[in-house]
Each structure stands twice: as structure tokens, then as C-alpha cells.
Amino acid sequence: MPDLGLEVLWKGRNFIRLLEGLWTALRISLVSALISILAGILLGVLAGRKRSVFRFILRGWLAVIHIMPQMVLLFLMYFGTSRAFGWNLSGEASAIIVFSLWGTAEMGDLVRGAVGSVPVIQRESAEALGLKPPQVYLMIILPQAVRRLIPQAINLVTRMIKTTSLVTLIGVVEILKVAQQIIEANRRASPNAAFGVYLTVFVMYYLACRPLTLMSKQLEKHWR
Amino acid sequence: MKNIRRFFAAALVLALFVSVSVSISGSASADAVYRTLDEILADGTVNIGVFSDKYPFGFVDENGEYQGYDVYFARRIGEDLGVKVNFVSTEAANRVEYLETGKVDIILANFTVTPERAEKVDFALPYMNVALGVVSPDSRVITDLKQLGPEDRVIVISGTTAEDYLIKNNPEITLQKYDTYANAKNALENGNAAAWANDNTEVIAFALENEGYTVGIPSLGSQDTIAPAVSKGNETLLNWLNDEIRALAGEQFFHKDYEETLVAVYGLEYEDSLVLEGGGLTE
Numbered sequence: 001m002p003d004l005g006l007e008v009l010w011k012g013r014n015f016i017r018l019l020e021g022l023w024t025a026l027r028i029s030l031v032s033a034l035i036s037i038l039a040g041i042l043l044g045v046l047a048g049r050k051r052s053v054f055r056f057i058l059r060g061w062l063a064v065i066h067i068m069p070q071m072v073l074l075f076l077m078y079f080g081t082s083r084a085f086g087w088n089l090s091g092e093a094s095a096i097i098v099f100s101l102w103g104t105a106e107m108g109d110l111v112r113g114a115v116g117s118v119p120v121i122q123r124e125s126a127e128a129l130g131l132k133p134p135q136v137y138l139m140i141i142l143p144q145a146v147r148r149l150i151p152q153a154i155n156l157v158t159r160m161i162k163t164t165s166l167v168t169l170i171g172v173v174e175i176l177k178v179a180q181q182i183i184e185a186n187r188r189a190s191p192n193a194a195f196g197v198y199l200t201v202f203v204m205y206y207l208a209c210r211p212l213t214l215m216s217k218q219l220e221k222h223w224r
Numbered sequence: 225m226k227n228i229r230r231f232f233a234a235a236l237v238l239a240l241f242v243s244v245s246v247s248i249s250g251s252a253s254a255d256a257v258y259r260t261l262d263e264i265l266a267d268g269t270v271n272i273g274v275f276s277d278k279y280p281f282g283f284v285d286e287n288g289e290y291q292g293y294d295v296y297f298a299r300r301i302g303e304d305l306g307v308k309v310n311f312v313s314t315e316a317a318n319r320v321e322y323l324e325t326g327k328v329d330i331i332l333a334n335f336t337v338t339p340e341r342a343e344k345v346d347f348a349l350p351y352m353n354v355a356l357g358v359v360s361p362d363s364r365v366i367t368d369l370k371q372l373g374p375e376d377r378v379i380v381i382s383g384t385t386a387e388d389y390l391i392k393n394n395p396e397i398t399l400q401k402y403d404t405y406a407n408a409k410n411a412l413e414n415g416n417a418a419a420w421a422n423d424n425t426e427v428i429a430f431a432l433e434n435e436g437y438t439v440g441i442p443s444l445g446s447q448d449t450i451a452p453a454v455s456k457g458n459e460t461l462l463n464w465l466n467d468e469i470r471a472l473a474g475e476q477f478f479h480k481d482y483e484e485t486l487v488a489v490y491g492l493e494y495e496d497s498l499v500l501e502g503g504g505l506t507e
Contacts, residue, residue, distance in 0.1 A: 008286075012286025012287045012288075013288055017284075017288050079318075079321050082257065082325040082326065083257070086257070088326075088327070169315060169317075171313055171322075171327070173276065177277070177313065178284075180277045181276050181277045181283060183277075184277040184279045185279050185284060188279075188489075
């Protein structure tokens with residue numbers, strides 16, 4: 001077996017530090033994902049109605065999020081707000097805001113699409129049964145729509161987890177930055193550590209994202 | 225019709241973003257972004273931006289503690305201010321931004337003093353020298369650039385100060401350019417060139433790590449210096465730092481710093497050429 005420099009992982013608290021870095025990445029992405037899912041459902045439902053001003057807002061929001069690299073958004077939120085308004089947002093708060101803005105736009109679009117794909121007859125039948133509009137949404141349309149958007153929503157969450165590697169640029173030390181710190185601090189004693197440490201990071205990302213995709217598969221099967 | 229609407233929606237939101245960014249750049253110098261010395265003392269914490277992955281200047285050890293030449297000094301600053309130090313992990317590219325927005329009070333991240341940077345931040349007195357160095361194989365140590373004949377080539381890395389310096393001052397030397405440190409080092413080891421010119425800290429470390437190479441020219445051209453930096457206009461903090469650096473000369477603090485952090489990489493022989501005490505003014 002080639003020398004992967006794995007011994008650096010057992011030096012001091014290095015392995016724990018990697019796990020702490022992973023936790024930072026997961027904390028940011030999961031909090032953002034939760035906000036995005038709740039806000040996205042609301043926005044998507046509101047934008048799903050015809051001639052809704054929210055449809056207009058969602059389109060513009062999505063267009064901007066799609067053309068702006070996440071890194072630009074992170075810089076704008078972290079450094080930009082303190083220049084413009086004198087806010088002193090922490091790196092982690094800035095990251096959660098940016099990821100939520102991104103996730104809400106994408107989630108909103110997914111929900112809008114999924115709601116639109118529920119046959120009109122469902123709504124009409126529900127109304128004919130005397131359900132009020134909120135009830136129609138909560139009991140008839142959303143449960144059907146949610147099933148359709150699970151795969152894409154999970155995909156969004158895993159993309160969020162991976163994109164957390166950018167937050168090191170606004171001073172948040174997450175798993176990838178910890179990996180670089182470990183590699184650089186041991187460059188002389190273990191010049192091959194880069195392979196082993198990055199391999200470990202790869203496995204950690206995989207183990208973090210895998211349960212989500214498994215859950216998505218299970219739910220899809222369950223609801224088929 | 226649909227497309228037009230979509231276009232307008234995007235334009236509207238984009239306009240919002242642009243107006244925000246314009247107001248950001250417009251108000252950049254509007255009011256003080258930094259914290260004065262008194263504000264830092266009252267808060268009880270000083271935010272210092274350091275590298276977290278540049279061994280041996282600023283890095284994180286296996287216990288998760290910040291260490292290195294810059295960090296050693298940062299700890300002393302905290303001690304003498306009587307406040308806690310909050311280390312912020314910075315990258316080379318965002319050091320100026322951190323000071324311009326007041327997100328850190330001091331940058332201590334191997335920050336080379338240049339005129340362009342000095343327009344945006346205020347540098348305190350320097351605490352380290354950095355110059356160009358030339359490393360060559362023991363079989364033929366280059367101690368003077370005049371030793372190089374017309375067939376000899378000198379390795380440089382594109383975009384470095386070494387490349388600029390040699391093109392400007394020694395146009396007769398044939399350069400062999402590489403994009404990465406790894407390629408440059410391989411080329412030197414393969415005997416593709418007579419010598420390699422780069423920042424002296426890099427070539428010294430190379431010579432110490434690899435048998436059979438000597439830094440024949442440890443310092444070439446103009447000396448640059450490395451100094452702490454604060455936000456533009458933060459005079460109270462700047463003056464305190466300058467006084468601190470002058471005062472530390474009395475105990476030869478930076479020599480002690482070198483012996484604690486850099487000696488493992490550079491050895492004792494470079495101590496006096498790399499370390500600056502009291503900003504180099506009192507000597």
C-alpha cells in the first residue's frame with residue numbers, strides 16, 4: 001500500500017478537528033436547508049398562483065441567484081454589509097443567510113413547479129367538497145407536490161453541504177480548511193499527508209450525504 | 225410577453241443588487257470602520273487576522289492551537305494589551321478586505337509591505353525581512369549572478385517578485401519559467417538549470433530540506449519587509465503597535481520568536497538576516 005500519510009490523523013486532536021470541521025459544514029448547510037425548505041414552500045405556493053406578484057419576485061430572485069457565484073454572494077453578505085450598513089455579521093451567520101437566500105429561491109421554484117404539476121382536477125374536487133383554500137393546499141395539493149419534489153430537494157441539500165467549502169473565504173474554518181491546516185502543518189514530517197487527509201475528507205463528505213440520498217430513495221419507494 | 229416579464233423581473237432584482245453594491249463602494253470611507261485602541265480595551269478582545277495554513281508563520285497545530293512566528297507575536301500583543309486574542313483565519317487574497325471593513329483589528333499574516341497596499345491599509349513598523357534568494361547545487365554554488373554564463377539558465381516561478389527583478393535588472397540571464405513550486409523544484413533537482421531564484425524564505429527552506437543544495441545568494445536586490453497592518457486611519461492602534469515593537473527590541477523579542485518558531489525550518493544561521501528588531505530603526 002502506498003504511503004498515504006494517514007498517521008497525521010492520529011496526531012493530537014487532528015481527527016476530532018476534522019469531525020468538528022464537518023460538523024461546522026453540516027450545521028451551516030442543515031440550518032440553511034431547514035430555512036430554505038420552509039420559506040421555499042411558502043414562496044413556491046404564493047408564486048404558484050396566477051398573476052401573483054410573488055411569481056414575478058421569485059423569477060427575478062432566481063435569475064440573480066443563478067448568475068451570481070455563491071462566493072460573490074458570501075463576500076457581499078460578509079464584507080459588503082459591514083461596509084454599507086456597518087453590520088458586523090459573523091462568518092457563519094453570513095453563510096447561513098446566503099445559503100438560505102439561495103436555497104429559498106431554488107426551493108421556491110421547485111415547489112412552484114411541483115404544485116403546478118398536481119392535476120387541476122384535484123383542486124377542483126377539493127373545492128367541490130367544500131374545503132377552504134388553505135385546507136386545499138395543506139391537505140390536498142402540498143402532500144402530493146412534496147412527493148414529486150423530494151429528489152430535487154435532497155439534491156439541493158447535498159449541493160449545499162458541498163458548497164460549504166467556500167465559507168473558509170469569510171473566515172469560517174470548516175472541514176476542508178481543517179484538512180489544509182493539517183496538511184500544511186505536517187508538510188515536512190509527512191509530505192504525503194495530502195492524499196490521506198483529502199481521502200478522509202472525501203469519505204466524511206460521502207458519509208454525511210449518503211444518508212440523505214438513501215432517505216430520499218426510501219421516501220420515493222414508500223410513496224410510489 | 226413571458227420573456228419580457230422575466231427579463232424585467234431579473235433586471236429589477238439586479239438593479240437592487242447593483243444599487244446596494246454602489247452604496248457599499250460609495251460609503252466605504254464614510255465613517256470609521258475600525259475600533260480604536262480604547263474600544264478594543266473596553267471590549268476585552270482583540271481580533272487578529274493570521275494565516276492558518278502557512279507553516280511556520282501562521283498555522284494550526286495538532287491540538288487545534290494557532291502557532292507560528294506571526295502568532296507568537298500576536299499572543300504577545302494580546303498579553304501586553306491585557307485583552308484576549310481572537311484569531312481569525314485569513315487568506316492571502318482577503319487580508320486587505322478584512323482591514324477595510326474592520327472585521328479584524330490587526331493583520332499579522334506574513335504581510336509584505338508594498339506601496340499599493342499602503343494606500344489601503346496602515347502598516348506598523350516591520351518585524352521581518354524578506355528578500356530574494358538564489359539556491360544552487362553544491363557541485364557549483366552560485367554566489368554571484370556574474371558567475372552565470374550564457375548557457376546557464378535560472379529557474380523562476382511566473383508572477384513572482386524574483387521574475388520581475390531578474391527581467392528588470394539582469395536581462396542577460398536566461399530564465400526558465402514554471403507555474404508551480406513543485407515543477408520548479410523538480411526542474412532544479414533534475415539539473416535543468418544552474419539555479420533557482422525566489423523569495424529567500426522559500427529557497428532557504430528548500431536547501432535545508434534537500435541534501436546537496438546551498439543558498440549561495442541569501443539576499444538579492446531590494447529588501448522588502450513584513451509588518452503588522454491596521455485599518456487605514458486607525459492611529460491610536462497604529463501608535464500603540466509602533467511603541468510596542470520599539471519596546472520589544474529591548475528584550476530582543478523577535479529573536480526569541482524566531483528561536484521558538486522558525487529555527488526548525490531555517491536554522492540559526494539566517495536569524496539575523498530575517499529578523500528585524502524595533503522596526504530596524506533603532507539598530
